[in-house]
Amino acid sequence: xxxxxxxxxxxxxxxxxxxxxxxxxxxxxxxxxxxxxxxxxxxxxxxxxxxxxxxxxxxxxxxxxxxxxxxxxxxxxxxxxxxxxxxxxxxxxxxxxxxxxxxxxxxxxxxxxxxxxxxxxxxxxxxxxxxxxxxxxxxxxxxxxxxxxxxxxxxxxxxxxxxxxxxxxxxxxxxxxxxxxxxxxxxxxxxxxxxxxxxxxxxxxxxxxxxxxxxxxxxxxxxxxxxxxxxxxxxxxxxxxxxxxxxxxxxxxxxxxxxxxxxxxxxxxxxxxxxxxxxxxxxxxxxxxxxxxxxxxxxxxxxxxxxxxxxxxxxxxxxxxxxxxxxxxxxxxxxxxxxxxxxxxxxxxxxxxxxxxxxxxxxxxxxxxxxxxxxxxxxxxxxxxxxxxxxxxxxxxxxxxxxxxxxxxxxx
Amino acid sequence: xxxxxxxxxxxxxxxxxxxxxxxxxxxxxxxxxxxxxxxxxxxxxxxxxxxxxxxxxxxxxxxxxxxxxxxxxxxxxxxxxxxxxxxxxxxxxxxxxxxxxxxxxxxxxxxxxxxxxxxxxxxxxxxxxxxxxxxxxxxxxxxxxxxxxxxxxxxxxxxxxxxxxxxxxxxxxxxxxxxxxxxxxxxxxxxxxxxxxxxxxxxxxxxxxxxxxxxxxxxxxxxxxxxxxxxxxxxxxxxxxx
Numbered sequence: 070x071x072x073x074x075x076x077x078x079x080x081x082x083x084x085x086x087x088x089x090x091x092x093x094x095x096x097x098x099x100x101x102x103x104x105x106x107x108x109x110x111x112x113x114x115x116x117x118x119x120x121x122x123x124x125x126x127x128x129x130x131x132x133x134x135x136x137x138x139x140x141x142x143x144x145x146x147x148x149x150x151x152x153x154x155x156x157x158x159x160x161x162x163x164x165x166x167x168x169x170x171x172x173x174x175x176x177x178x179x180x181x182x183x184x185x186x187x188x189x190x191x192x193x194x195x196x197x198x199x200x201x202x203x204x205x206x207x208x209x210x211x212x213x214x215x216x217x218x219x220x221x222x223x224x225x226x227x228x229x230x231x232x233x234x235x236x237x238x239x240x241x242x243x244x245x246x247x248x249x250x251x252x253x254x255x256x257x258x259x260x261x262x263x264x265x266x267x268x269x270x271x272x273x274x275x276x277x278x279x280x281x282x283x284x285x286x287x288x289x290x291x292x293x294x295x296x297x298x299x300x301x302x303x304x305x306x307x308x309x310x311x312x313x314x315x316x317x318x319x320x321x322x323x324x325x326x327x328x329x330x331x332x333x334x335x336x337x338x339x340x341x342x343x344x345x346x347x348x349x350x351x352x353x354x355x356x357x358x359x360x361x362x363x364x365x366x367x368x369x370x371x372x373x374x375x376x377x378x379x380x381x382x383x384x385x386x387x388x389x390x391x392x393x394x395x396x397x398x399x400x401x402x403x404x405x406x407x408x409x410x411x412x413x414x415x416x417x418x419x420x421x422x423x424x425x426x427x428x429x430x431x432x433x434x435x436x437x438x439x440x441x442x443x444x445x446x447x448x449x450x451x452x453x454x455x456x457x458x459x460x461x462x463x464x465x466x467x468x469x470x471x472x473x474x475x476x477x478x479x480x481x
Numbered sequence: 482x483x484x485x486x487x488x489x490x491x492x493x494x495x496x497x498x499x500x501x502x503x504x505x506x507x508x509x510x511x512x513x514x515x516x517x518x519x520x521x522x523x524x525x526x527x528x529x530x531x532x533x534x535x536x537x538x539x540x541x542x543x544x545x546x547x548x549x550x551x552x553x554x555x556x557x558x559x560x561x562x563x564x565x566x567x568x569x570x571x572x573x574x575x576x577x578x579x580x581x582x583x584x585x586x587x588x589x590x591x592x593x594x595x596x597x598x599x600x601x602x603x604x605x606x607x608x609x610x611x612x613x614x615x616x617x618x619x620x621x622x623x624x625x626x627x628x629x630x631x632x633x634x635x636x637x638x639x640x641x642x643x644x645x646x647x648x649x650x651x652x653x654x655x656x657x658x659x660x661x662x663x664x665x666x667x668x669x670x671x672x673x674x675x676x677x678x679x680x681x682x683x684x685x686x687x688x689x690x691x692x693x694x695x696x697x698x699x700x701x702x703x704x705x706x707x708x709x710x711x712x713x714x715x716x717x718x719x720x721x722x723x
Binding site: 095211212215217265266269274406407411413435436439440442470 | 547
């Protein structure tokens with residue numbers, strides 16, 4: 070079925086053209102890449118466009134709270150071993166952005182699509198994917214997003230009849246709950262450091278028991294499924310027990326986890342784990358994340374952390390003390406306007422690092438760090454923070470709009 | 482106060498720790514240690530009994546189903562009611578606040594019995610969810626500066642005659658009853674809709690709980706410069722568009 074490019078209907082063609090025109094206008098007006106507005110216009114002309122555009126593709130969807138953009142990149146790189154790929158690599162992950170990305174993929178064989186958590190069930194219905202990769206679910210922007218367990222429930226209902234092969238992280242009880250209604254699931258022991266959204270059984274509400282890496286509910290028997298793939302240190306273990314080395318330019322355990330899920334997903338498309346993992350090495354910075362830039366004659370590594378689980382994974386990948394750390398937090402619409410989540414992050418992990426605090430909500434962060442008993446300095450902006458930091462590469466950790474501000478400021 | 486150390490109990494973090502309210506425990510603990518008090522913090526999961534010998538109990542906000550589960554387990558356990566009968570201090574937020582009342586509406590849309598420790602009854606609002614920064618004046622009897630916080634709730638809470646509203650809102654919804662009240666308290670039991678967490682933005686409330694637990698009128702001062710800077714910023718921001 071791949072590569073079979075059935076011609077688009079006249080209406081779909083018109084929709085694509087209208088979308089491209091709107092995107093061009095948006096770009097000319099200096100409003101970013103125009104991919105979202107282009108998709109929105111195109112979908113208005115032809116609401117079934119997404120399904121039509123995906124018709125000739127073997128599609129895999131990627132969704133999660135954290136790691137979906139990076140995993141999309143890793144998996145796209147892996148599938149390129151077998152043919153051309155179209156992907157929403159820039160992270161425009163709602164239906165309009167996805168439509169826009171697919172409109173540019175007439176010659177592609179595969180579609181690797183990142184999907185916002187809220188839209189997963191709907192997009193899965195529209196594009197009839199061959200596979201769906203589900204990484205993790207945790208608290209994120211609770212002032213405007215659905216409750217975490219409700220999201221898992223929504224996935225569970227929306228995906229229950231899917232024909233897709235679902236590749237799911239068995240170490241996340243909420244992911245397991247969401248995926249276990251699907252007919253075909255490939256379980257991956259991909260790990261998860263953050264545990265505080267799944268102490269309560271998603272099925273019956275009992276208290277989950279979590280001895281070492283295992284988890285189960287003592288009340289109803291819901292438990293961690295036996296994985297066929299696993300992340301084990303720096304290796305991916307495949308279903309035959311073979312261990313394949315992970316070599317990435319991207320740092321951290323979380324990215325190894327993303328690579329393990331990507332390898333399992335790539336296998337569903339006939340790409341050998343060895344080939345898939347070797348190809349993933351090509352992925353460098355993802356939308357500026359993990360990028361190392363020079364600014365004011367200093368090296369800064371730019372790290373994005375949007376929620377407590379993301380901050381936890383980020384702390385585990387930064388260079389140890391006395392590496393200086395700049396923290397930046399905003400609370401604009403895209404970040405969530407509530408900063409309470411700062412208190413779910415264990416900042417004592419930064420003990421020993423010189424810490425510099427910036428961003429719209431630096432005072433929230435200052436109180437948080439004071440209560441954690443850490444030394445820190447509040448700075449007016451990144452320039453002051455960089456100039457104040459002792460020698461060495463600086464780790465810069467920022468939440469969503471703070472990260473965008475930072476990229477603009479340091480010219481990345 | 483029992484023994485020589487202050488016992489701080491954080492109730493059901495597995496169910497009611499969704500909105501950063503564990504910050505309240507961190508702030509109370511920190512400010513007690515800064516006064517050279519011996520503090521032991523006890524986190525009690527919902528499959529463990531609530532100890533009855535705590536001095537201060539803190540309960541946070543949570544999602545709708547965990548709230549029902551927490552109410553069921555707290556009723557069955559009975560430990561919190563025994564602790565309050567022994568004079569313990571309780572401070573609760575949002576879902577926890579509703580649980581301390583006589584009744585609230587659970588995730589199944591049905592009335593759920595609370596613990597009856599605070600004379601309030603909560604129902605579910607059918608309007609928009611109350612989300613945003615809040616500024617309120619705390620009941621003058623408590624002698625505290627204005628209350629700043631962040632609310633995120635659908636519930637509406639009516640305060641009965643044997644409790645008093647904790648504060649009167651200047652900006653925000655608070656109890657959502659339309660009469661401008663926010664939160665409720667009696668001698669030793671407090672409830673609020675304020676996240677933030679509330680102690681981080683109002684450390685004077687943490688000190689109030691410490692004073693009540695220690696039965697003293699004053700505590701040695703601590704350096705509040707960052708708390709004060711944050712308070713000034715948030716008080717100015719309340720009522721402004723986000």
